[in-house]
Amino acid sequence: MNTLVIIAIVSLIAIGFYCLIITRNILKIIVALQVLVKGAMIAMILAGKLTDQMELAQSMAITIIVADTIVAVIGLAMSIQLREKTGTCDIHSISKLKR
Amino acid sequence: MAGILIPFLIFTPWLTAILVWFISDKHEEGLHQFASAGAILSAILSLLLLSQIGDSTISFAKIGPLFGNLSFSTDALGIILACIANCIGSLTVIFSAEYMKHEKSLARYYSMVLLFIGAMSGLVLTANIFMIFFFWEITALCSYQLISFYNDDPNAVRGGLKALFITQFGGIGLMVAGLLIFGYTNSFEIGRFIQAAQGGEIPANVLGIIGFTLIIAATAKSAQFPFFTWLPDAMEAPTPVSALIHAATMVNAGVYLLCRFFPALEAIPGWKMTILILGLITILISSLMAIFATDLKRVLAYSTVSQLGYMFAAIGAGSVLACQFHLLSHAIFKALLFLCAGAIIHSCGTRDMYKMGGFFKKIPFISVTFIIGSLALAGIPILNGFWSKELILESIHSGTPIIIYILMLFSVILTALYTIRCVWLVFFGEPRSDLHVHDAPFLMALPLGILSLGTITSWLVFEPFSRSLSNSLPLYGIPKETLSELVSKIFWDPYTFLALGMVAIGILVWFLRNKLPLHNSITRKIESISLNSFGFEAINNGVVNGINAASEAIRNIQTGSLNWNIFGMLIGLICILIALMIGGL
Numbered sequence: 309m310n311t312l313v314i315i316a317i318v319s320l321i322a323i324g325f326y327c328l329i330i331t332r333n334i335l336k337i338i339v340a341l342q343v344l345v346k347g348a349m350i351a352m353i354l355a356g357k358l359t360d361q362m363e364l365a366q367s368m369a370i371t372i373i374v375a376d377t378i379v380a381v382i383g384l385a386m387s388i389q390l391r392e393k394t395g396t397c398d399i400h401s402i403s404k405l406k407r
Numbered sequence: 408m409a410g411i412l413i414p415f416l417i418f419t420p421w422l423t424a425i426l427v428w429f430i431s432d433k434h435e436e437g438l439h440q441f442a443s444a445g446a447i448l449s450a451i452l453s454l455l456l457l458s459q460i461g462d463s464t465i466s467f468a469k470i471g472p473l474f475g476n477l478s479f480s481t482d483a484l485g486i487i488l489a490c491i492a493n494c495i496g497s498l499t500v501i502f503s504a505e506y507m508k509h510e511k512s513l514a515r516y517y518s519m520v521l522l523f524i525g526a527m528s529g530l531v532l533t534a535n536i537f538m539i540f541f542f543w544e545i546t547a548l549c550s551y552q553l554i555s556f557y558n559d560d561p562n563a564v565r566g567g568l569k570a571l572f573i574t575q576f577g578g579i580g581l582m583v584a585g586l587l588i589f590g591y592t593n594s595f596e597i598g599r600f601i602q603a604a605q606g607g608e609i610p611a612n613v614l615g616i617i618g619f620t621l622i623i624a625a626t627a628k629s630a631q632f633p634f635f636t637w638l639p640d641a642m643e644a645p646t647p648v649s650a651l652i653h654a655a656t657m658v659n660a661g662v663y664l665l666c667r668f669f670p671a672l673e674a675i676p677g678w679k680m681t682i683l684i685l686g687l688i689t690i691l692i693s694s695l696m697a698i699f700a701t702d703l704k705r706v707l708a709y710s711t712v713s714q715l716g717y718m719f720a721a722i723g724a725g726s727v728l729a730c731q732f733h734l735l736s737h738a739i740f741k742a743l744l745f746l747c748a749g750a751i752i753h754s755c756g757t758r759d760m761y762k763m764g765g766f767f768k769k770i771p772f773i774s775v776t777f778i779i780g781s782l783a784l785a786g787i788p789i790l791n792g793f794w795s796k797e798l799i800l801e802s803i804h805s806g807t808p809i810i811i812y813i814l815m816l817f818s819v820i821l822t823a824l825y826t827i828r829c830v831w832l833v834f835f836g837e838p839r840s841d842l843h844v845h846d847a848p849f850l851m852a853l854p855l856g857i858l859s860l861g862t863i864t865s866w867l868v869f870e871p872f873s874r875s876l877s878n879s880l881p882l883y884g885i886p887k888e889t890l891s892e893l894v895s896k897i898f899w900d901p902y903t904f905l906a907l908g909m910v911a912i913g914i915l916v917w918f919l920r921n922k923l924p925l926h927n928s929i930t931r932k933i934e935s936i937s938l939n940s941f942g943f944e945a946i947n948n949g950v951v952n953g954i955n956a957a958s959e960a961i962r963n964i965q966t967g968s969l970n971w972n973i974f975g976m977l978i979g980l981i982c983i984l985i986a987l988m989i990g991g992l
Contacts, residue, residue, distance in 0.1 A: 325977050328969065328970070328973040329970050329973050329974050329977070330970065331970075332969075332970070399969060403968070
């Protein structure tokens with residue numbers, strides 16, 4: 309059972325990182341972040357189970373859900389603004405760093 | 408009673424600062440009046456607090472096991488310094504009403520000054536190292552803001568940044584010491600730390616690290632060797648700010664820190680000697696630089712650095728009483744000197760002493776007050792600087808090797824020489840240019856009068872001063888001396904007359920400067936080294952250029968591209984995982 313959960317965690321985190329590395333579209337970045345954080349949350353719950361601290365794991369999971377939702381909401385709001393102001397969803401096109 | 412006064416003392420200036428910010432620049436008259444009222448109120452509160460000196464600690468709120476208690480101590484060490492900060496603060500705010508008239512962004516100026524006054528009270532009154540760090544950084548922020556007050560002047564901005572960066576070394580030292588103390592005593596309380604250090608609970612090597620990181624903190628904040636270069640550049644600030652922050656209060660925070668931790672750290676081998684030698688090097692270097700400087704405010708800044716060196720030397724010789732007494736005297740007469748310099752600069756518009764001259768007849772009131780301040784600086788009886796300086800010289804003579812005493816006597820010559828040079832160039836001789844000057848208006852003259860009265864009489868409080876220090880700080884071994892004991896001790900000591908002889912030599916050297924063989928290659932060499940601040944300016948510039956080059960070199964890794972950053976994070980994560988696996992095997 310634990311092995312299955314570990315495989316799920318690793319694959320979720322791997323998918324999240326892979327998306328973050330290859331994509332430039334802000335909507336896809338937000339989706340990737342969601343996937344990544346869900347993997348981290350399951351890891352947290354598994355750790356709680358293994359160390360017999362389920363209450364702690366539960367509160368951590370709820371905290372992660374709340375924080376994650378805030379990230380998603382603000383990210384989506386910013387992506388709408390980005391689309392309205394610049395007409396694009398590509399985050400590279402708005403970078404102003406000197407290269 | 409003290410439990411009510413202390414929060415009021417911290418929050419009165421802070422609330423006034425917020426209100427002043429809301430009044431905004433449109434109502435200039437209101438700004439001046441409101442800021443002065445707040446500052447005077449806090450000065451009165453601090454004077455009331457003087458009656459509450461005792462050895463108790465007041466805790467307000469428990470802010471969790473991590474930060475300890477929000478506690479304040481009511482011993483004389485903190486309360487006297489808080490009193491100095493608030494009283495001189497109120498005088499400088501009154502002075503500012505005239506000096507800063509019709510300047511832009513006055514709301515910012517007054518808010519920062521009042522924020523500083525409140526933070527300084529908190530810094531010296533709190534008994535919690537975490538809170539000391541908190542207030543310490545607020546004072547650094549205010550100092551930076553006020554040095555860069557004229558923010559369209561590149562010199563001011565540069566001076567402010569330099570002060571901020573160099574004093575941050577002190578912040579880092581304080582933080583390391585605080586964390587080590589917390590790690591070994593499980594508490595941020597200073598009293599607990601002193602108990603643990605004296606009881607041998609902390610290993611000797613850790614105590615040594617704590618002691619020397621605190622020396623770094625103190626030298627950076629008090630502008631001592633090797634961190635002294637920021638103070639002369641801080642003179643770009645408006646002069647009342649220089650008087651308050653860079654002469655009378657904030658630069659004393661380092662000295663205060665060493666005094667506060669003195670009983671815990673004095674047993675560390677070499678700790679006191681290090682402080683003594685640092686102080687001595689600072690005195691000699693800064694006095695030489697003061698002799699050759701041409702800017703009136705820079706001369707005063709160098710003399711501040713050297714007087715702080717005297718306080719360091721007193722701590723090094725083991726006399727907290729002499730150190731604190733000189734701190735009191737110095738705060739009064741240096742604030743007086745700076746405010747006089749401010750009045751002069753305000754009326755003639757230049758800081759170059761070689762353009763002044765012959766001001767004595769034109770501005771008699773400012774001249775007399777400035778000369779009173781300079782006589783105290785040079786250590787002429789019976790002004791306050793004389794008593795405290797003799798007390799320091801006596802403690803150094805009795806507690807340290809004779810060579811250090813001889814070097815201190817040499818520094819007395821240098822002090823007298825740069826003081827008389829400064830006074831002579833500004834007030835006597837023939838006018839070197841046709842500058843128009845006028846005497847101080849009432850709001851400027853009032854603080855000058857009060858401070859010069861203080862310079863003449865503040866040594867009379869020696870008896871209650873030493874009694875309160877000795878009663879409220881039982882661990883420090885401070886002797887209880889009466890005024891008559893002080894007077895007889897100093898006047899019957901032949902070494903006092905030796906020191907006075909040195910002052911006379913310094914003054915004579917100035918008057919005989921054209922007859923003595925001073926214009927030779929050696930003095931010219933010393934002059935050029937001094938004007939380059941003994942190579943420390945070059946070291947500073949080297950560090951700045953080095954950091955610039957390094958950041959330019961690693962700019963390429965800052966792509967600003969999310970994909971590369973994530974890739975870097977992933978690589979880092981994998982490295983950590985591998986390290987953990989190797990560690991686990």
